[in-house]
Every structure is written in structure tokens, then in C-alpha cells.
Amino acid sequence: MSDISLASRLQAAIARRTQAKPVSFFEFWPGAVFYAPVALFWIAQALRHRSLTLPALANPRIEAGGICGESKNDILDLAGAEARRWIAPYIGITTQGLATDADLAMAEAAMAEAGLAYPVVAKPDMSCNGAGVRLVETSADLARYLAEFPRATRLQLQALVPHEGEAGIFYIRHPDETRGRITSVTLKYAPMVTGDGRSRIRDLIAADARLNSVSHLLLPKLGAQAARIPAQGERARLVFVGNHCRGSTFKDGRHLITQALTDRIDAIARDIPEFHFGRFDLRFASPNALRRGEDFSIIEVNGAGSEATHIWDPETSIVEAYRTQFFHYGTAFRIGAAMRKRGTPRYGAWRLFGIWQRQKALMAQYPTND
Known part of the structure; x- marks a missing residue:
């Protein structure tokens, strides 16, 4: 299947599934509101384990375990020969x-x-x-x-990576286990419209239930491009970054988890020293290829600060979203506790705060994203 035909099928499928429920009611809550219960859960786990920063030990070869302030290059540089074959x-x-x-x-x-x-x-x-x-x-x-x-x-x-499909795969392996598992797969659909030769991009956005619901994110980024009239059949991608808070649609892809995919991701993760908890962001050729653990390229590896992003599927309930968050962050604390028991040095709270401040300051200076 060509990338073009795959993209067309993906776009048609996402359009069908989002007309009735284009967004979940909590998808665009302010972060302080949605993450308040998660913060309380984190504090409860910290009291239980006597450490606020214990998840920073989950991946000890990564700065802060990947909670924040980690280097994308340094993480990929850790990959051995097997893992590197699958990294863009x-x-x-x-x-x-x-x-x-x-x-x-x-x-x-x-x-x-x-x-x-x-x-x-x-x-x-x-x-x-x-x-x-x-x-x-x-x-x-x-x-x-x-x-x-x-x-x-x-x-x-x-x-x-030329593949049209994009996914986030969450991986967990307890230090006492020889094999890990996949706990989440998220399929990411960048917002795009198909031209009819007559309508402006802003009109095509307004005619699509999902895109219209996130138009407040899309139109300011598009600027004058929103007035452009795409040719008949032209597919115009509206943003490049596959992030739901920038307009992409995330769908639960756990039905794609197979033993073959699990074996492949586990082999890659075990070839990254002391990597136990995090998400692989990748592009893939087709859903069937992904099920087989083939034809994909990893574009980023995220650590303990990442989340199982299938919770942002518009069809996910808030109960399921918090259940997923609590499971994953609870697991991060348990893995951190196991690594502490093995003698991994503690990661100080002030050190973590300083790294978060540095990242925040740098992000304010970066160029605008596509």
C-alpha cells in the first residue's frame, strides 16, 4: 500500500469516527485542572515511597529519568546496534x-x-x-x-521519515523482569483538509467537526494560509507536529498490539541501557506492518515524564484516563523503588526543579513550531 493510499484511508477513517464526538469533554481543559488529581496521586506515592523524585531513577542513564530536562540526542546515543537499526x-x-x-x-x-x-x-x-x-x-x-x-x-x-502513519508506543519493564510489555499504543492523525478547488482552507476546517472544534489552535498558526484555496483533491496538512494540544487527533491503537510488535519493541528497549519506562514515538508504513513489528522508524524516545497518550482519544472516558495515568505513574514509582534498592543514587528535588526551570526558560526562546 502506498503512503498516499494509506493517508487517504486514515483520513477517511478518522473523519467517520470523529463526526459524532470530535473532542472529549476534558481534552482541552487547562493543564492545571486536568493534572490536579495526577499531582495529588504523585504526592501520595511520594509519601508512600518516601521520595518525591523516585521516578527519576526509573531510567538512570537518562537525565532525571526523563521526567524533564533530558537530552533527545543523549537518549538516542545510548542505543546499541540493534536499537539503532530502528531509529531515524x-x-x-x-x-x-x-x-x-x-x-x-x-x-x-x-x-x-x-x-x-x-x-x-x-x-x-x-x-x-x-x-x-x-x-x-x-x-x-x-x-x-x-x-x-x-x-x-x-x-x-x-x-x-516518509511513512504517513505515526504512533506512540508505551513500554514498561520492571528491573526484575527479563521481558517488557506494551501498555499503550496511540495512533496520531495530523489535521489535514482535502481541497475541492473552490473553498478556502478556513472553510474546509469549518466544515469538518473535529477540525472546527480545534480551529482556535489551527487558524492562528495558519495565518494568511487559511485563505488559500487548495486544488481539487489536494491534501493540505495543517500542522507538522503530531501533538494533540496542537490540533492532531489521537486514537487508541491498542488493538494493534501483537506478540511480534511486543517482541520488537522489547528488543529495542533492552538495547538501551537501563531503560525501563517510557514511550517510543515512531512513524510506520501501515497498520499491518506495525502489527508485524516491521517497517517503522523511531523518531524519539521519551522517559518517565511521558504519558500513555491514548487517553486523548475523544472516545476515552475521564475515568479511563485517570486510571491509565495512575497505573503508569504508580509503576514509575515502583520501578524507581526497585532501582533505589539496587543502589541507584537518589535524585534531589532541587536538582530536578533546577532542570525544569532551565527547560522552561529555553522553550520560551525556541523558534515557532510547524
Whole structure:
């Protein structure tokens, strides 16, 4: 099946499933409201285990276990030969301290050495929720991105994976277990419209139940592009970053979990030293290929701060969402406790707070995302 035919089928399927219920009633609650029960659960677990930062020990080779402030490049650099076969090629570079005109030459030299060619995906080394991620198709695009990027700050350039399907797969392995398991699969659908040769993009958005419900996220990003009239049959992707808080639709994909997929993800995870808890974000060729554990490329590995994102499926109940959150973060505490028992040094709360502050400050300086 070609990427085009797959994309068309995915778009049609998502349109059918979201007309009746385009968003869940809690999907766009303020973070402070939705995560309040999660914060209380975290505090209860901290009292029980006598440590507020215990999940930071779940993946001891990753800064803060991946709660926040972790390096995307450093995590991927941990991968052994087996895991690296499934990771999209990437390089890490650091912008110059003062001059910006030297950044492009440095970046393109690094790309050439690594065998990367345009288009590539540029992303900050330290960020979350797709902040600062941008598709870079030409040398001029990269020059603009680097000029907008903070000075003396690390970033990542990664090959653009051509597969249309995108998923997040959550993986857990207790340190005393020899094999891990998949606890969540989320299918991510970027917002897109299909032109009829007459309607503006903003009109096509208004005519779609899901897109209209998230138009407050889409239209400000589109700007003048919202007035463009796509040609008949033209598929226009409205955002590049596959994040539900930026307009993408997330669907529960746990029906795709098979023994073959579990074996593949487990082999990859066990080839990342002391990785026990987190989410693999990847692009895949087709659902059937994903079931077989084939034809996918990992674009990011997230640690203890990640969540099982199938909870943002519009059809997921709030009870199921909190049950899932409590299960996963409770597991993070239990894994952290097991690692502490093995002698892993504690991770101080002030240290974690400082890293979170640094990440927050950097994210405010990143270029706008696509």
C-alpha cells in the first residue's frame, strides 16, 4: 500500500469516527485542572515511597529519568546496534555562541558527514510537546531556523521519515523482569483538509467537526494560509507536529498490539541501557506492518515524564484516563523503588526543579513550531 493510499484511508477513517464526538469533554481543559488529581496521586506515592523524585531513577542513564530536562540526542546515543537499526538517522549540533552566519556551514557539514539530506526535521535537544520542531526542506529554511535558535544551544537534525502513519508506543519493564510489555499504543492523525478547488482552507476546517472544534489552535498558526484555496483533491496538512494540544487527533491503537510488535519493541528497549519506562514515538508504513513489528522508524524516545497518550482519544472516558495515568505513574514509582534498592543514587528535588526551570526558560526562546 502506498503512503498516499494509506493517508487517504486514515483520513477517511478518522473523519467517520470523529463526526459524532470530535473532542472529549476534558481534552482541552487547562493543564492545571486536568493534572490536579495526577499531582495529588504523585504526592501520595511520594509519601508512600518516601521520595518525591523516585521516578527519576526509573531510567538512570537518562537525565532525571526523563521526567524533564533530558537530552533527545543523549537518549538516542545510548542505543546499541540493534536499537539503532530502528531509529531515524540524526545528528546533534550546537549553535555558535555569537555569530549566526557560521551555523549553516557547520550544520550542513555535519549533515554531509552523517549522510543526511534535505528534507530534515529540526528540533531542540531539550523540549516537550513539540516546541520548536520544524520541517526544514532547503538550505534557506535551515538558515532561518538556526538564526532564530538560541545561541550556544544544542539541537537535533533528523531525517524526515516518509511513512504517513505515526504512533506512540508505551513500554514498561520492571528491573526484575527479563521481558517488557506494551501498555499503550496511540495512533496520531495530523489535521489535514482535502481541497475541492473552490473553498478556502478556513472553510474546509469549518466544515469538518473535529477540525472546527480545534480551529482556535489551527487558524492562528495558519495565518494568511487559511485563505488559500487548495486544488481539487489536494491534501493540505495543517500542522507538522503530531501533538494533540496542537490540533492532531489521537486514537487508541491498542488493538494493534501483537506478540511480534511486543517482541520488537522489547528488543529495542533492552538495547538501551537501563531503560525501563517510557514511550517510543515512531512513524510506520501501515497498520499491518506495525502489527508485524516491521517497517517503522523511531523518531524519539521519551522517559518517565511521558504519558500513555491514548487517553486523548475523544472516545476515552475521564475515568479511563485517570486510571491509565495512575497505573503508569504508580509503576514509575515502583520501578524507581526497585532501582533505589539496587543502589541507584537518589535524585534531589532541587536538582530536578533546577532542570525544569532551565527547560522552561529555553522553550520560551525556541523558534515557532510547524
